Amino acid sequence: MITSTAIIRSRPGQETALQDALLEVAAHVAAHEPGTLSFHVARSFEDTAIFTTYERFVDEAAKDTHNGSETVAGFFAKAPDLIDGDVVLHTCREVTQDG
Numbered sequence: 001m002i003t004s005t006a007i008i009r010s011r012p013g014q015e016t017a018l019q020d021a022l023l024e025v026a027a028h029v030a031a032h033e034p035g036t037l038s039f040h041v042a043r044s045f046e047d048t049a050i051f052t053t054y055e056r057f058v059d060e061a062a063k064d065t066h067n068g069s070e071t072v073a074g075f076f077a078k079a080p081d082l083i084d085g086d087v088v089l090h091t092c093r094e095v096t097q098d099g
Helices: 015-032 060-067 070-082
Strands: 002-009 036-043 050-057 088-093
Touching: 002 060, 015 036, 015 050, 015 070, 036 060, 050 060
Parallel strands: none
Antiparallel strands: 002 050, 002 088, 036 050
16 A cells, blocks of 8 residues: 655645645545545644645555546646645555554
8 A cells, every 4th residue: 555645834824725625636536536545634733724635545556646637737736826835745655454
């Protein structure tokens, strides 16, 4: 299993727009990406400008399909207006085992 975690800071005043853009990606994933097992969006309690995403992919091909989708491209087209600073991204191989 491949996982990706992103930590994203919103530009001031763009918190709702960033949340909406991330939720749009999550909805697309749920409807069109069977190889993406989950795409979770969370917002920090302490600093509501900080969002995290957690994604699980069945394999590298599913990750590549997700990252190459038009929806992800659309998100990154909006990103310069929404995101403050660099996105911190960690792509990992999951070491826990289900069951």
